[in-house]
Amino acid sequence: xxxxxxxxxxxxxxxxxxxxxxxxxxxxxxxxxxxxxxxxxxxxxxxxxxxxxxxxxxxxxxxxxxxxxxxxxxxxxxxxxxxxxxxxxxxxxxxxxxxxxxxxxxxxxxxxxxxxxxxxxxxxxxxxxxxxxxxxxxxxxxxxxxxxxxxxxxxxxxxxxxxxxxxxxxxxxxxxxxxxxxxxxxxxxxxxxxxxxxxxxxxxxxxxxxxxxxxxxxxxxxxxxxxxxxxxxxxxxxxxxxxxxxxxxxxxxxxxxxxxxxxxxxxxxxxxxxxxxxxxxxxxxxxxxxxxxxxxxxxxxxxxxxxxxxxxxxxxxxxxxxxxxxx
Numbered sequence: 001x002x003x004x005x006x007x008x009x010x011x012x013x014x015x016x017x018x019x020x021x022x023x024x025x026x027x028x029x030x031x032x033x034x035x036x037x038x039x040x041x042x043x044x045x046x047x048x049x050x051x052x053x054x055x056x057x058x059x060x061x062x063x064x065x066x067x068x069x070x071x072x073x074x075x076x077x078x079x080x081x082x083x084x085x086x087x088x089x090x091x092x093x094x095x096x097x098x099x100x101x102x103x104x105x106x107x108x109x110x111x112x113x114x115x116x117x118x119x120x121x122x123x124x125x126x127x128x129x130x131x132x133x134x135x136x137x138x139x140x141x142x143x144x145x146x147x148x149x150x151x152x153x154x155x156x157x158x159x160x161x162x163x164x165x166x167x168x169x170x171x172x173x174x175x176x177x178x179x180x181x182x183x184x185x186x187x188x189x190x191x192x193x194x195x196x197x198x199x200x201x202x203x204x205x206x207x208x209x210x211x212x213x214x215x216x217x218x219x220x221x222x223x224x225x226x227x228x229x230x231x232x233x234x235x236x237x238x239x240x241x242x243x244x245x246x247x248x249x250x251x252x253x254x255x256x257x258x259x260x261x262x263x264x265x266x267x268x269x270x271x272x273x274x275x276x277x278x279x280x281x282x283x284x285x286x287x288x289x290x291x292x293x294x295x296x297x298x299x300x301x302x303x304x305x306x307x308x309x310x311x312x313x314x315x316x317x318x319x320x321x322x323x324x325x326x327x
Contacts, residue, residue, distance in 0.1 A: 004072075005175055005207045006032040006055070011069035013047075013054050013231075016062075023279045024050040026231040028069070032175070032224075037201065037208040039222035039239070041215065041254070043276050047231035048211045049099075052177045055209070056090055057081070073175070092122040095168035097197075099180035101160035105152040111163045112138065112148030115170050122171045137166040141196060158189035165197060172204050179211045194221060215258060219243060227251050230277050230287035233306070237313035247309060247320045249292045286318065294319045 013025040025047045032038045040048050053059050055071055057078050071078040073093065081089065098104045106114055115134035119125060125133070135145030141162040152160055161181065168176060178197060182190035198221060201208050210221055218225055219239065226236040227250060235248040246252060253272035274291040277283055283290055289299040298304075298318045306314040307321035315321045 003033060004031040005034045005074060006209070007070070007072040008051075008055075009070045009072070011051070011054060011071060012067040013050055013059055013064065014067050015064050017280075020280060023282055024064075024231055025054065026282075028228070028231060028233055030226045030233055030236060032207050032209060034174075034207055035205050036224060037210060037222045039218035039225045040209060040211045040228055041213065041218055041225060042228035043213060045276050045279070046228045047279075048228060049179055050231075051228075052096065052179050052209065052211055055175075055177060056094055056096060057086055088122070091118055091173065092171050093173055094175045094177065095171070095173040096177040096179065097161075097164055097168050097181045099183045101157060101164045104164050105160060107152055110149050110151055111155070112150075115163070115167050118167055118170045133170065134166075137170050138163070140169075140200070141166045158185055158193060161185060161189075161193050162196065165193070165200070169200055169204065169206075172206075174207060176201065176206050176208045177211070178208060180213075181210075182214075182217070190217075197221075215243075215254065227254070230282055231279065232287065232316065233314075234288065234316045235314065236306075237310075241310070241313040245310075245313070247313075247315045248288075248317050249294055249320065250288050253291075286316075 008031070009029050011025055011028045015022040015024055028047070028051065030038065040051065042048055050059065054066065055078065059066065066079055073089070078089070105111065112131065112134045115137050116130040119130040119133045120127070131148070135148050138147060139145050143159060143162055155163065181197065182193050185193060194217060210218070212218060222239050224237065225239050225242040226233045227242065227248065228234070229250050235242065235246065235251045242251060246255060256270040257272065259269060272291055277287055277290070285301050286299045286303055289295040292299065296318060304316050304318045304321055306316045309315050309321065
């Protein structure tokens with residue numbers, strides 16, 4: 001059995017509109033070890049959420065289609081699972097924290113009922129035992145168990161996100177997918193929620209896929225980082241590899257967009273020029289070449305293959321991808 005909990009191999013997912021493909025995820029590969037946290041980083045529209053939904057096989061069909069690839073969870077291909085196997089896997093083995101807690105909760109059920117429902121679905125326990133477990137989960141995320149009977153509208157945004165986390169962790173999943181878990185929250189609450197996720201992850205030894213565009217969050221939480229652009233992983237490695245030795249021009253551009261404490265007064269940020277490509281009309285060659293200051297004819301003509309420039313550090317770039325293969 002693989003030491004990795006999750007192995008995604010050459011995954012391609014398209015959506016179709018009027019018969020034309022929207023190329024959301026393109027030949028994407030990465031792995032996640034047991035107990036590790038991987039940050040999936042990229043701009044809006046890069047394919048991050050589609051990747052997350054694909055892991056749970058939640059890409060809406062028939063408009064969404066898994067064109068090719070494998071999603072191996074402990075060696076078992078999620079894309080080949082039966083409906084019964086998928087029901088057992090979702091929530092029990094893999095759970096997801098969605099980015100907007102306001103729309104993730106059922107407004108007509110109490111928060112306690114919603115946690116207890118997940119417990120009863122995946123564990124053979126009585127209603128009373130599920131209620132007790134739900135109250136314990138509320139306490140674990142910093143909410144009094146007495147608020148079991150409260151409805152979502154009685155909670156603030158940060159408290160709702162804590163409830164969503166309690167639901168996700170109720171059955172001790174082996175993999176937690178957190179899709180922009182702090183986007184809708186103010187900065188102070190963001191820090192509290194992130195600290196809570198980290199503590200609970202460590203307590204249960206849960207692997208985590210953290211989807212975000214916030215590099216500050218990645219630096220604080222993640223062991224490994226994968227940078228995604230136009231549905232492809234363009235660079236991946238440890239957090240240290242990416243933050244200290246980020247090599248792909250897109251990775252470089254992301255860091256140049258960040259304000260620096262040591263910058264001169266009045267110094268302007270250096271954003272990436274242009275816009276992310278339309279997934280219905282991706283450019284030939286490397287998808288980043290229209291925005292890349294280092295683009296060559298090779299970049300316009302062919303899509304580069306990932307190259308290991310140092311152990312575990314992969315880059316997909318004609319210009320910067322100089323490593324073992326070229327030595």
